[in-house]
Amino acid sequence: MAFGQLPNDRYLLAIESTCDETAAAVLTRDGKILGECIATQEELHEAFAGVVPEIAARAHLERILPVIDFAMKQSGIEPKSLEAIAVATHPGLPGSLLVGLAAAKGLALAWNKPLVGINHVQAHIYACGLGRESSIFPCVGFVVSGGHTTLYRCESATQWHYLGGTIDDAAGECFDKVAVMLGLPFPGGPQLSKLAETGDPTAISFPRPLLDQPTRLEFSFSGLKTAVRYHIGGTGKQDWSTCDLSETQKADVAASFEQSVIDCLVGKSLQAMERTQLRRLCVGGGVAANRRFRTQLETACASRGIELIVAQKELCTDNAVMGALAWERIDQNDFDGLELDVQPGLLRYRDGAVPT
């Protein structure tokens, strides 16, 4: 990604704290990253094999100002040169969101800058367009992360219609839970996909829920998760602190499970393209960093003449750079006041996102 500073450019400070990454970035209107900092919390949540909301919020509180300070210093931009301060306000963990918003409000007041609250899910799709010359809209936007597995018809950066999503677990959440069953360290998704590289994806036939129902643009991963659980431990296993499978068996479970998830993700994306008759598919969120998913989706799209844009790997997982979405509102003079609040829920139908 390009670094550097242009005179007379426009500058934005973006803040992200929706889950367990504390992040800030200083961005220009033409897409340059002048400063960026991400503090991860993996070591804090590892013992619990999942993100503990209260621990996440406290860690954000300790880190948010040093992270912002780092990004600002790296950028070399004075606060007075900033045009606005953007912050992800929804969806996310309530305590985590509040810390980012409180920091953004404090700085907006101290530096006399306008605020722009942004939708984290929209930002994940917006990340697909960063560094590209032409607009990615209209497109089908597909967010596959730890909290979402959702398809949208995206007319523009902020005009969205909900097409369908998971009715239970998100894909990333399912990766993380199966990783725990295999005794892999947290965060499980990337570890599981690494183990899967040495396994046989055809070794075990796990279910592909809802894939045979093209009229339903929905996902369901909880049954798949249970199928893996029974495969590993039968119906009687109580102690999940150890996994009794051999390394080869574990790798085969990982690869076969991953292939089931990928088949569902790829299959439903294609069904969404068919339904909308759009020709461009944009994919973001942590699971979009998965190598096999990227490769198989690429092959499927190429053979159907669909233009596929997947966010750059480092922009798939949570980051503040995707807060560049705020420029879309800044350009319309559309700012928020200090009454801006967080909206933690998944909010499937928010922002005009009604099922079509």
Ligand code: KG4
């Ligand atoms: O977008 P993200 O950083 O946070 C949310 O907004 O949820 O996504 C995190 C999720 C986690 O569940 C993580 O295990 C998963 O993305 N993930 C992966 C991979 N990298 C991250 N899942 C499968 N394969 C990967 N390579």
Ligand code: ZN
């Ligand atoms: Zn995210």
